[in-house]
Amino acid sequence: MVDVLTGTFTVKTGHAQMLKGGVIMDVVNREQAEIAAESGAVAVMALERVPADIRADGGVARMTDPGIIQEIMNAVSIPVMAKCRIGHFVEAQVLEAIGVDYIDESEVLTPADEVHHVWKHEFNVPFVCGCRNLGEALRRISEGATMIRTKGEAGTGDVVEAVTHMRAVQDAIRKLQTMPDDELVVEARDLQVSLDLLMQTKEQGRLPVVNFAAGGVATPADAALMMQLGADGVFVGSGIFKSGNPVERGHAIVQAVTHYNDPKIIAEVSKGLGEAMVGISARSIPEKDLLAPRSL
Amino acid sequence: MEVGVLAVQGDFAEHIATLKGLGVEAREVKLPQHLDSVEGLIIPGGESTTLSRLMTLYDLREPVRSMAAKGMALWGTCAGMIMLAMEITEEDPVPLGLMDIGVHRNAYGRQVDSFEQDLSVPCFGSEPFHGVFIRAPMVNRLGEGVEVLASLPDGEPVAVQQDNLMATSFHPELTNDPRFHRHFLDLVPVVAN
Numbered sequence: 001m002v003d004v005l006t007g008t009f010t011v012k013t014g015h016a017q018m019l020k021g022g023v024i025m026d027v028v029n030r031e032q033a034e035i036a037a038e039s040g041a042v043a044v045m046a047l048e049r050v051p052a053d054i055r056a057d058g059g060v061a062r063m064t065d066p067g068i069i070q071e072i073m074n075a076v077s078i079p080v081m082a083k084c085r086i087g088h089f090v091e092a093q094v095l096e097a098i099g100v101d102y103i104d105e106s107e108v109l110t111p112a113d114e115v116h117h118v119w120k121h122e123f124n125v126p127f128v129c130g131c132r133n134l135g136e137a138l139r140r141i142s143e144g145a146t147m148i149r150t151k152g153e154a155g156t157g158d159v160v161e162a163v164t165h166m167r168a169v170q171d172a173i174r175k176l177q178t179m180p181d182d183e184l185v186v187e188a189r190d191l192q193v194s195l196d197l198l199m200q201t202k203e204q205g206r207l208p209v210v211n212f213a214a215g216g217v218a219t220p221a222d223a224a225l226m227m228q229l230g231a232d233g234v235f236v237g238s239g240i241f242k243s244g245n246p247v248e249r250g251h252a253i254v255q256a257v258t259h260y261n262d263p264k265i266i267a268e269v270s271k272g273l274g275e276a277m278v279g280i281s282a283r284s285i286p287e288k289d290l291l292a293p294r295s296l
Numbered sequence: 297m298e299v300g301v302l303a304v305q306g307d308f309a310e311h312i313a314t315l316k317g318l319g320v321e322a323r324e325v326k327l328p329q330h331l332d333s334v335e336g337l338i339i340p341g342g343e344s345t346t347l348s349r350l351m352t353l354y355d356l357r358e359p360v361r362s363m364a365a366k367g368m369a370l371w372g373t374c375a376g377m378i379m380l381a382m383e384i385t386e387e388d389p390v391p392l393g394l395m396d397i398g399v400h401r402n403a404y405g406r407q408v409d410s411f412e413q414d415l416s417v418p419c420f421g422s423e424p425f426h427g428v429f430i431r432a433p434m435v436n437r438l439g440e441g442v443e444v445l446a447s448l449p450d451g452e453p454v455a456v457q458q459d460n461l462m463a464t465s466f467h468p469e470l471t472n473d474p475r476f477h478r479h480f481l482d483l484v485p486v487v488a489n
Contacts, residue, residue, distance in 0.1 A: 078345055100406075
């Protein structure tokens with residue numbers, strides 16, 4: 001009898017590898033999911049409210065109604081992701097039970113645990129988690145995340161935090177590559193990460209799992225910027241369905257991610273897209289209302 | 297010899313790394329002009345609906361079809377297998393219609409059902425090949441002249457070849473085993489003349 005293995009690190013990270021060079025779009029219903037698939041999204045994130053609305057509404061943001069998620073799963077053939085609150089392992093169990101393809105343990109929802117994240121190793125379904133720097137990324141991987149996204153500041157349409165976090169991760173990896181091995185133990189201590197993972201990151205010269213950019217991407221040029229900074233792909237949350245022309249904008253962002261090194265194509269797809277989402281400057285948000293610092 | 301890897305979306309970098317490890321020049325193919333110098337092409341894993349749309353949008357379908365018809369070696373992994381098929385069970389994506397197989401997308405289930413399993417590949421000898429299946433497609437029709445290179449224990453074909461065309465429903469590029477890449481490269485010289 002040949003062993004059949006499911007829920008392995010390889011199939012979890014491998015699924016994220018298949019999403020590379022693609023755009024994952026937030027959708028709140030069946031119609032939006034179909035538009036996202038039609039515009040070339042590699043996956044959708046099924047939500048009750050996009051981050052811009054979560055931010056505007058305030059209150060406690062929780063996992064989406066499983067019925068809504070299932071409706072979206074039935075509507076499209078591309079992978080469907082869904083968010084659980086940080087540390088809320090029962091929401092994660094529920095999402096696994098309905099068969100979502102990836103769980104985002106997300107700071108966009110109100111954290112359920114201010115100390116611990118979900119122990120993701122024991123799930124068959126893979127997890128993506130946010131990070132602002134290399135330490136956060138490697139801690140999430142230690143807990144079993146098999147895909148990382150830089151956090152940015154969701155629901156703003158302001159790309160500045162996405163850039164800050166991507167640069168922080170990339171800079172830390174570049175620093176690691178020139179660091180002598182005898183300094184790695186201290187570096188691991190400072191970053192609060194395992195030495196093994198740190199050595200692996202140094203050796204590979206990149207995060208050991210796929211790393212997407214997220215949080216504030218609103219235009220094709222924003223998306224290409226994140227790709228040129230080293231992202232493997234892009235999450236677009238509120239940026240598409242809070243804009244004037246979601247179909248065209250979604251389609252344009254998909255093309256900008258594929259051709260991120262070709263400014264002529266980015267120029268072409270950026271024409272006539274209408275209003276981008278209104279946006280709020282991430283710097284104008286009071287510290288207590290920022291989403292990114294919610295989990296460390 | 298230069299081999300192209302369709303690079304509009306998906307795990308093309310993994311294929312390129314494996315090819316380079318074998319000492320082969322590999323290039324990303326995002327636009328039709330990138331096909332000019334290639335003697336073989338790999339369509340990687342990815343999201344087949346996305347690959348299909350971007351191939352249409354950037355006029356890659358016809359050149360790939362005509363080059364394959366003239367004998368260019370062409371290999372599709374997972375989403376790439378879907379693109380090579382003659383027909384699929386859904387309306388979307390639209391395959392290239394090159395290999396005489398029918399394919400059912402995501403037939404093994406969703407991501408929680410993705411699996412790893414050792415495969416017997418008779419043309420590689422007795423050493424099994426480690427198959428990594430991610431939301432994998434299933435071959436549900438085999439045309440005449442399509443050779444089965446590997447099957448699951450229940451007999452479902454997962455690696456198939458028809459002359460210069462090869463398709464695998466799993467991902468050799470996610471392993472460190474280059475035997476399928478070597479097998480593919482063996483199909484390339486046919487093109488050279």
